[in-house]
Amino acid sequence: MFIRNIFLIVTSLCSASFFSQSAFYETDNVREIHIDFYDENWDHLLDSLYIQGEGGRILANLHIDGSTYYSVGVRYKGYSSVSINNIKNPFNIKLDHVIEDQNHEGIDKLKLSNVIHDPSFLREVLSYEVCRKYMPASNANYANLYINGVLWGLYTNVEAVNKEFLIENFGSKYSPFFKCNPEDLNIQIGGLNSDLSNSHGSDSASYMPYYDIESDFGWSNLYHLIDTLNTVPEEIEKVLNVDRTLWMHALNYSMINFDSYIGYGQNYYMYLDQANQFNPIIWDLNMSFGSFRLTDASQLFYGGFDINQAQNMDPLVHHNFISVAPRPLMTSLFESERNRKMYLAHIRTIVEENFQNQQYSTRAESLKAMIFQDVLNDTNKFYSNEDFMTNIYDQVSLVSSICPGITQLMDARSEYLSSYPGYSGEPEISNISNNSEGTQLLGNDVWIHAQISDATYAQVSYRFGNNQRFVSVEMFDDGAHNDGSAGDGLYGCKIEGCSNSVDYYLYADNDASGVFSPARAAHEFYNMNSNLSSGDLVINEVMSNNVSVAADPSGNFEDWVELYNTTDFPISTNNLYLSDNLTNLLKWDLPNHVIPANGYYVVWADEDGGQGEEHANFQLSNAGEIITMSNADSTFIDDVSYLMQNIDVAYGRSPNGIGDFTMLTPTFNSSNDMTSVIADQEVNVFTASPNPFTDCLTIDSSGSYSVIDLFGRQVMQGSDNVINTSGWTPGVYFLQMDHSRVAPVKLLKIRS
Numbered sequence: 001m002f003i004r005n006i007f008l009i010v011t012s013l014c015s016a017s018f019f020s021q022s023a024f025y026e027t028d029n030v031r032e033i034h035i036d037f038y039d040e041n042w043d044h045l046l047d048s049l050y051i052q053g054e055g056g057r058i059l060a061n062l063h064i065d066g067s068t069y070y071s072v073g074v075r076y077k078g079y080s081s082v083s084i085n086n087i088k089n090p091f092n093i094k095l096d097h098v099i100e101d102q103n104h105e106g107i108d109k110l111k112l113s114n115v116i117h118d119p120s121f122l123r124e125v126l127s128y129e130v131c132r133k134y135m136p137a138s139n140a141n142y143a144n145l146y147i148n149g150v151l152w153g154l155y156t157n158v159e160a161v162n163k164e165f166l167i168e169n170f171g172s173k174y175s176p177f178f179k180c181n182p183e184d185l186n187i188q189i190g191g192l193n194s195d196l197s198n199s200h201g202s203d204s205a206s207y208m209p210y211y212d213i214e215s216d217f218g219w220s221n222l223y224h225l226i227d228t229l230n231t232v233p234e235e236i237e238k239v240l241n242v243d244r245t246l247w248m249h250a251l252n253y254s255m256i257n258f259d260s261y262i263g264y265g266q267n268y269y270m271y272l273d274q275a276n277q278f279n280p281i282i283w284d285l286n287m288s289f290g291s292f293r294l295t296d297a298s299q300l301f302y303g304g305f306d307i308n309q310a311q312n313m314d315p316l317v318h319h320n321f322i323s324v325a326p327r328p329l330m331t332s333l334f335e336s337e338r339n340r341k342m343y344l345a346h347i348r349t350i351v352e353e354n355f356q357n358q359q360y361s362t363r364a365e366s367l368k369a370m371i372f373q374d375v376l377n378d379t380n381k382f383y384s385n386e387d388f389m390t391n392i393y394d395q396v397s398l399v400s401s402i403c404p405g406i407t408q409l410m411d412a413r414s415e416y417l418s419s420y421p422g423y424s425g426e427p428e429i430s431n432i433s434n435n436s437e438g439t440q441l442l443g444n445d446v447w448i449h450a451q452i453s454d455a456t457y458a459q460v461s462y463r464f465g466n467n468q469r470f471v472s473v474e475m476f477d478d479g480a481h482n483d484g485s486a487g488d489g490l491y492g493c494k495i496e497g498c499s500n501s502v503d504y505y506l507y508a509d510n511d512a513s514g515v516f517s518p519a520r521a522a523h524e525f526y527n528m529n530s531n532l533s534s535g536d537l538v539i540n541e542v543m544s545n546n547v548s549v550a551a552d553p554s555g556n557f558e559d560w561v562e563l564y565n566t567t568d569f570p571i572s573t574n575n576l577y578l579s580d581n582l583t584n585l586l587k588w589d590l591p592n593h594v595i596p597a598n599g600y601y602v603v604w605a606d607e608d609g610g611q612g613e614e615h616a617n618f619q620l621s622n623a624g625e626i627i628t629m630s631n632a633d634s635t636f637i638d639d640v641s642y643l644m645q646n647i648d649v650a651y652g653r654s655p656n657g658i659g660d661f662t663m664l665t666p667t668f669n670s671s672n673d674m675t676s677v678i679a680d681q682e683v684n685v686f687t688a689s690p691n692p693f694t695d696c697l698t699i700d701s702s703g704s705y706s707v708i709d710l711f712g713r714q715v716m717q718g719s720d721n722v723i724n725t726s727g728w729t730p731g732v733y734f735l736q737m738d739h740s741r742v743a744p745v746k747l748l749k750i751r752s
Contacts, residue, residue, distance in 0.1 A: 013518055014503065014527045024064075024105045025139030025159050027129060027367075030374055033112070033157075034063035034146040035074060035093070042074075042147075047084040050076045057097055064104050073097025079185065081116045081286070088153050088380035090114040091145075106610065109162055112145060112155040117287045119383040119403055120391035121375055122364050124156045126406075127255055127288040129363070130354050134346070134523050135247045136169035137282050142371055153378040154371060161269050161281055162214075164610070170279070171466060171591055171613035174553045175272040176218025182210045185264060187294075195265030197326035198230040218272065225270070225278050233332040237469070241277040242333060243342070243522045248280045249330060250346035253315040254355075254417065256409065257285055259292035261329060274467035274593075280329075290404045297325040307395065307404045311412035315347060315420065316340065338457075341514035342507065344422040349519045355414035361407050364392055425512030427455035432506065432517065434528060435482075441530040442500040443569040447482045450475070450506055450517070452491045458508040461522065464499035465572045465594030470522055475506075499594060500536075501529035501572035529575050531631040537571050538638045539629055540564035540600070541652035543666055544620035545645045550602075550668040552615075558606035559620035561627060562669065564657045565595040575632040578603065580618045585630045588616045600669045622708075623734070644744045646736050688735050692748040695726040704738045707747075725749060 024031070037060040039045055049056045057073030076082045077092035093110040096102045115121050124140055131137035138159035145152045159165060163173035180194035192199050193210060200206035204223035211222060225239050236242060248268065252260045260267050260282070269281035290310045295302050299322040301309065314320060318327050319334035333339050354360045375381065375388050387396045394405040417423060431451040436444075448460050458475035475491040477483055483492030495502065505521035507514060518524045541562040543549065552558050561578065565571045572594050579587035591613035595601045604615045620627075620642075628639040640661055642651040650666040653659045656673045667674055687700045699705060699721050707715040707723075715733065716723070728749050736744035 014525055025141055027141045031143035032065055033143045036061045036148055046076055069095050069102055071098035077111055081114055088114045109160045111158050111160050113286055116382050117291045119387035119396045122367055123288045124286045126364055127285040131251050131282055134520055135244050144374055153380040154374045161283055167612055170273050176221040177215040178270045179212040179214055180268050181266045193265035195326050196226050196229055196329050198226050221272055229328050229332050241279045244279050246343045247346050248282050250343055254347055254350045255288045256290040256310045257288035258296050259287040263295050275469045289406045290409045297327055312416045341509045345514045345516055348423050351414045351417050355410050422513050426515035427508040427510055428453045429506055429508055429517040436528050441498045444498055446495045446498050447492055449492045451489055452508050453489055454510055455508040456510045458491050460493050460504055460506055462495055462502055462504035464570050466592045468594050497569055499570045499572045500532055501574035503527050532637050536567055538564050538657055539640045541650050542642045543650045544622045545647050547647045549648050549666045552604050554611055558604050561603045561605055563601045565599050566657045568597045571595045577630045579628050580625050585628055585634045602669050644734050688745055692750045697723045697725050706736055708734045
């Protein structure tokens with residue numbers, strides 16, 4: 001066992017995302033995609049499938065930047081953007097429709113939009129780029145689409161919100177997941193869509209026509225959210241990520257994206273994260289920047305609004321006026337004065353970071369220059385070349401309305417918002433510090449300090465891992481909270497019983513306005529962490545031959561490693577690493593997960609990160625190897641050298657957490673003291689001789705057995721006492737008894 005005595009203290013700004021984005025969606029590249037349909041009448045077939053509304057697909061070959069994929073499934077995408085009278089329709093392409101696991105850079109579904117509502121060709125890509133700064137949102141770029149060798153036009157290429165998206169942004173994909181789009185969109189006054197109202201009663205089945213479930217279960221969870229939101233909104237943070245919801249509303253109102261929850265109560269997703277909070281996911285931004293102006297479901301603008309009204313749209317219209325159609329995701333949250341201040345603080349951040357500084361117009365010009373020739377080459381687009389060149393600045397007449405110029409709308413919009421009550425007058429937060437420098441965090445109390453001016457309230461929100469909700473502790477400037485003298489502007493509060501890793505952010509407000517630090521909280525946050533010491537967290541049990549003991553969430557029986565928190569405090573796996581290679585101790589970065597005091601955490605060693613963040617990038621060798629756990633600076637926390645294991649036999653500590661390793665009956669995610677250790681006399685109930693051997697091997701056993709080579713392949717199975725081994729390749733073999741937990745015997749074949 002290795003000894004550790006080095007501690008690492010880090011305070012940094014972190015983001016809540018988990019994995020890097022695929023280069024396929026890199027915004028500054030125009031992709032080239034070819035669809036070669038198997039059927040000559042492909043357009044008639046797709047039209048028919050769309051009219052039938054059954055979601056069927058037809059087959060084609062797909063070529064992406066030179067890579068070819070066969071038998072992909074193609075259908076039209078969307079609702080208002082599809083017409084059998086259009087030449088240029090949007091496409092939904094499923095790469096693994098026929099061939100299992102077929103994907104392009106991990107992507108198994110493409111969503112190509114036909115830019116029907118946007119003469120500028122900029123709205124979708126530009127608005128998604130803004131959204132990704134503040135909450136999980138799809139990547140988006142452009143693609144020239146060819147059909148059967150003919151250029152069909154320039155499309156926007158938007159990342160699907162699917163299980164791959166969930167793993168990338170939430171670390172898991174098995175929790176309740178809903179696309180909030182009704183089967184039949186109700187556009188009548190007071191019409192009910194995916195609005196999260198409780199208008200359909202107490203039976204969750206009554207909500208099925210309004211929400212599309214994309215997980216194996218979750219209707220009761222969704223109804224619990226709806227019931228809490230509408231009947232006990234003061235408890236909503238138990239089931240809803242309120243901060244992320246406020247960000248979605250702030251983005252929609254800042255950029256006048258009303259083809260969303262605001263308008264018809266649609267075009268968003270809900271996912272239940274590891275902290276058991278539903279998270280809204282913004283979606284379908286092709287009509288942002290005022291392109292959709294039919295309704296906002298409020299008393300003032302239910303029948304639509306003009307460009308001037310869009311520029312001056314009240315971001316709290318659903319609080320200050322009557323909601324004609326139910327919008328409890330706004331009205332219930334906006335009942336809280338502090339929520340309203342937080343919401344307006346988010347709007348201020350969006351406006352200052354993107355619009356007041358003209359960053360958005362500079363970016364729009366850059367994107368326009370990149371796609372300029374591609375748009376001119378698109379003979380199937382819905383607008384003229386002049387419309388494309390004009391709409392970045394000026395309005396363009398559409399068939400039934402007028403599409404505002406992006407800067408025409410947003411320059412006036414940002415000016416209006418910046419003068420809105422509650423936008424300005426916020427406190428100032430500076431000089432954030434803590435007293436953890438040079439100490440171990442685990443189990444200790446930490447004081448957070450900040451200089452805050454012009455505040456009447458301040459708080460620190462913190463968590464120890466992604467599977468915890470942020471909880472808030474009030475800060476004080478009263479001289480009694482390690483904050484200097486009362487009234488000196490130095491605020492303080494204490495986080496008690498810390499984990500080894502702490503994510504946190506600050507918020508303060510006064511009668512006028514609120515402010516966050518960092519400004520993009522809680523999508524971004526500060527972090528402090530320290531190294532673990534030997535014995536705090538241990539490798540408690542290893543299983544490299546799991547045939548029937550425990551299945552992962554996908555139903556597969558994979559190798560696993562169980563970790564055990566030996567302390568009375570929560571331990572975070574943030575900045576910890578597992579490895580099966582002594583030359584690369586930082587082989588796999590564990591997720592930011594909290595293990596409770598005296599609790600367990602199982603990692604699947606199956607080399608399949610596509611199943612979630614708890615799946616390591618290595619497998620366990622059944623021949624035996626060493627597993628290490630290290631801090632980020634490569635100092636050891638724990639290690640185990642395990643032996644070859646028979647089927648469904650584990651190698652674990654006995655007594656639990658502190659003892660030596662031995663063969664035992666598996667105790668997946670629970671104490672090893674609840675099982676029986678396989679006794680030494682049971683381990684050595686058969687022998688083989690001679691060992692090393694050459695051309696003949698004698699087995700002293702009355703049962704059947706198997707011989708396995710070093711790579712886990714079965715060489716033979718039998719029950720004879722004498723084996724002819726003359727044809728075996730020299731090397732290491734393992735002899736194990738069938739239908740037994742007896743440990744295998746290592747054999748060595750040498751040349752004759």
